[in-house]
Amino acid sequence: MASAAGQTGQMAGSRTVVLASADTALRERLRQSLTGLRWQVREAGGGAEAIELMERSRPEALLVDSWLPDLEVGEFSGMVRTLYPALDLLRVDGVSDAGTARSPRRNELLHALREAQEEFDRPAAVEPDPAPVARAVVRDIRTAAPTSGLADMVGTSEPMLELGRMIRLVAPRSTTVLIEGETGTGKEVVAKAVHRLSLRAAKSFTVLNCAAIPESLLEAELFGHTRGAFTGAVQSRTGRIEAAHGGTLFLDEIGEMPLALQAKMLRFLEYGELQRVGDNEVMRVDVRVIAATHQELERRSKEGTFRLDLYHRLAVFPVEVPSLRDRLGDIPALVDYFLEGMGREQPRKRLSGPAMTKLMSYAWPGNVRELMHVLERGAILSGESPEIAAEEIRFGRGR
Numbered sequence: 001m002a003s004a005a006g007q008t009g010q011m012a013g014s015r016t017v018v019l020a021s022a023d024t025a026l027r028e029r030l031r032q033s034l035t036g037l038r039w040q041v042r043e044a045g046g047g048a049e050a051i052e053l054m055e056r057s058r059p060e061a062l063l064v065d066s067w068l069p070d071l072e073v074g075e076f077s078g079m080v081r082t083l084y085p086a087l088d089l090l091r092v093d094g095v096s097d098a099g100t101a102r103s104p105r106r107n108e109l110l111h112a113l114r115e116a117q118e119e120f121d122r123p124a125a126v127e128p129d130p131a132p133v134a135r136a137v138v139r140d141i142r143t144a145a146p147t148s149g150l151a152d153m154v155g156t157s158e159p160m161l162e163l164g165r166m167i168r169l170v171a172p173r174s175t176t177v178l179i180e181g182e183t184g185t186g187k188e189v190v191a192k193a194v195h196r197l198s199l200r201a202a203k204s205f206t207v208l209n210c211a212a213i214p215e216s217l218l219e220a221e222l223f224g225h226t227r228g229a230f231t232g233a234v235q236s237r238t239g240r241i242e243a244a245h246g247g248t249l250f251l252d253e254i255g256e257m258p259l260a261l262q263a264k265m266l267r268f269l270e271y272g273e274l275q276r277v278g279d280n281e282v283m284r285v286d287v288r289v290i291a292a293t294h295q296e297l298e299r300r301s302k303e304g305t306f307r308l309d310l311y312h313r314l315a316v317f318p319v320e321v322p323s324l325r326d327r328l329g330d331i332p333a334l335v336d337y338f339l340e341g342m343g344r345e346q347p348r349k350r351l352s353g354p355a356m357t358k359l360m361s362y363a364w365p366g367n368v369r370e371l372m373h374v375l376e377r378g379a380i381l382s383g384e385s386p387e388i389a390a391e392e393i394r395f396g397r398g399r
């Protein structure tokens, strides 16, 4: 996302305010008022961009619209208050924080808000006013749920809503995320959602499953190698980390990474530097790492089979994906989602009542992936029938 238009030039003695709104007309008005009051204005079209601007420009104040296209405003404001307690935070719709002390700086910002509001309310006859059009556009985009980046993550149970909240909070930052959860719970789905809701969304999302590559090849796969670096290295090769520059690298099954390679990985995470195998040159890359594991990494690091320092570096922001047995209430929605998906190849099937009861009373050791396979099997077993019956729901080997 390019930084929004209209960054004002540096002014002596000015203070900085970040203005977070998807409404360009509103931003324009506020910029005019605030610039007149010697504020330097940094504009952001959404919450993620605002956070990035705040990290870069350390503003004295933040003005935030009552709706943002990517983040829920309440959560966003809470996060900003935690990260920047000294910042003046105001909502552009005038909803102010109860108990917030009035200061000259705050009063000045409120004055600019009132001035911009008056501009909006001025009749069109006085001056052609683009605001109503902009407002209409804004109303349209406001109908989109702030969770739209999570569309592939089915489930409205309490643990899934909490997971969604965590994803939206961490996504806009470059923080390393450690996703923990049993096999098949949807860890990769979560990693993709973090990427999609981040500023890197337009860049690549690279996946590397550490368990799928032989130990001896994993280092070269991650870091790349020069020609002749080892037997069989007939050509130099770019590693996955380098290829992910600007984007996100998802390291699945991180617990399978050999100890020796863990040290090199830690160096990369700490300094953003990497060296191809067989090369002396050090490269700098900008990659956000998301790692996932179904193992208890903390326990393993205490036992010495996983580096404790790497564990801490990865777990800057840990998120837990709930097991399906802890959110059985999500099963009907997941069934709908998967049957709908299968409906592209064959007429859409439905599930009989007893079949649904059977699904709701199972422990799901293989989680969502197992549910998907059970439904696929049931759809085949039901033959020409539009309905999947209870006896066509078979777990594991025909239970």
Ligand SMILES: Nc1ncnc2c1ncn2[C@@H]1O[C@H](COP(=O)(O)OP(=O)(O)OP(=O)(O)O)[C@@H](O)[C@H]1O
Pocket (backbone or CB within 6 Å): 152, 153, 154, 155, 181, 182, 183, 184, 185, 186, 187, 188, 189, 190, 252, 292, 294, 337, 368, 369, 372
């Ligand atoms: N909440 C969800 N909504 C829709 N589909 C889901 C959800 N969670 C998982 N799935 C689907 O279930 C399958 C398994 O998900 P995924 O590969 O993300 O699990 P995982 O936890 O990474 O598994 P593993 O531990 O084996 O790597 C995928 O096809 C995925 O699309």
